[in-house]
Amino acid sequence: MPRVFRAMPRNRFLSYGDARGGRMSNARIVLIPGLLCDATVWQPLVKALPGGAAIADLSTQDSLTRMARDCLAAHPGPLRVAGHSMGARVAMEMARLSPARVTRLALLDTGIHPLRDGEVEKRDEIVRFARENGMAALADRWLAGMVHAPNRADATLMKTLKDMVLRMDAELHARQIKALVDRPDASAYVGDITCPVLLLVGRQDQWSPVSQHENMQKVLVNSTLRIVEGAGHFAPLERPGEVARITADFLTRP
Numbered sequence: 001m002p003r004v005f006r007a008m009p010r011n012r013f014l015s016y017g018d019a020r021g022g023r024m025s026n027a028r029i030v031l032i033p034g035l036l037c038d039a040t041v042w043q044p045l046v047k048a049l050p051g052g053a054a055i056a057d058l059s060t061q062d063s064l065t066r067m068a069r070d071c072l073a074a075h076p077g078p079l080r081v082a083g084h085s086m087g088a089r090v091a092m093e094m095a096r097l098s099p100a101r102v103t104r105l106a107l108l109d110t111g112i113h114p115l116r117d118g119e120v121e122k123r124d125e126i127v128r129f130a131r132e133n134g135m136a137a138l139a140d141r142w143l144a145g146m147v148h149a150p151n152r153a154d155a156t157l158m159k160t161l162k163d164m165v166l167r168m169d170a171e172l173h174a175r176q177i178k179a180l181v182d183r184p185d186a187s188a189y190v191g192d193i194t195c196p197v198l199l200l201v202g203r204q205d206q207w208s209p210v211s212q213h214e215n216m217q218k219v220l221v222n223s224t225l226r227i228v229e230g231a232g233h234f235a236p237l238e239r240p241g242e243v244a245r246i247t248a249d250f251l252t253r254p
Contacts, residue, residue: 027078027103029053029251030071034085034109035176036142040164041084044240048248058090059168062175064183068093072101080251082106084236085208086176092186095193106198106247109208109233112186112216123177130170138173139165148204148232157237190219197223198250202231202238224250 031042031053039046039055046053054075061067067090072079079102083091088110095102130138139162144152152158197220201213210227217225226246231238236247 027080028075029080029082030075031055032067032071032081032083032087032090033058034083034087035180036165036168036173037084037087038164038167040160041234041236042082044236044244045082045247048244050248050252056087056090058087058176058179059172060175062178062182064090064093064179065097067179068097072098077101078103080104080106082108082247082251083110084108085110085233086180089180089183089186092190092193093184095195096184096186096189099193099195102195104196104198104251104253105193106200106250107216108200108243108247109202109205109235111208111212112190112219113212114183114185114187115181120181123181127170127174127177130173135166135168135170135173136162138170145206146233148202148230148238151230151232151238160237161234187219190216191221193220194222196250196253198247199223199225200235200243200246201225201227202233202235203227203229204231205233205235207233 029049031045033039033041033055038057042055056071058067061070071090072094079094081091081094081102081104083089085108088107091105091107092112095105129141143158143161143165147158147161199213199216199220201208201210203210213225217223228235228239228242236243
């Protein structure tokens with residue numbers, strides 16, 4: 001049976017249920033999407049959570065640190081945070097800014113490295129491409145490398161991803177790229193994060209490969225690595241059941 005994804009609305013923070021329900025007693029779950037993503041990427045996980053979650057929208061800021069501060073300000077008290085791709089970098093910033101409040105971190109398909117040689121030029125080029133050619137052209141170019149090749153034959157999945165990108169615009173894309181280019185060097189501080197951390201990555205993720213997560217595991221002192229077979233960078237939607245089960249179990253543990 002084909003997977004069915006419903007488009008999710010884009011608001012400042014989307015709240016699904018009450019995170020005080022189920023096994024959660026005193027910590028809110030916050031889910032943070034990545035570059036050009038919205039609540040859609042978290043829909044399978046939300047369905048697997050017993051008590052709901054809040055989903056951040058990173059559409060207005062051009063700084064990862066500002067994104068993190070906004071998330072912390074919007075949700076007082078202890079938090080359990082999951083982030084995908086760029087959203088995982090925001091989640092790590094939240095833990096850096098407020099280590100006493102972030103009690104669990106799930107980091108999916110991401111990295112901690114600072115800027116690499118040539119990265120600024122490559123990102124500047126893709127920002128120009130989006131402005132000159134439009135978001136549909138950007139989606140066709142960008143998504144091909146983000147999804148494991150066999151999964152690209154799933155028309156429902158690919159339409160879901162493209163529709164999500166088309167809900168964005170070139171200026172939002174430019175702001176998020178600026179946030180990534182100006183990102184803090186997470187490798188300089190993640191060793192200080194002591195809360196439980198789940199590292200999850202698609203085996204076939206070419207953008208944020210398994211080796212990158214293995215290196216992260218070496219410096220995150222309280223981390224567990226899970227590798228999902230048959231998935232690329234969009235593991236939460238390429239293998240929605242498995243990723244949701246693993247992540248929900250981690251986020252809702254007492």
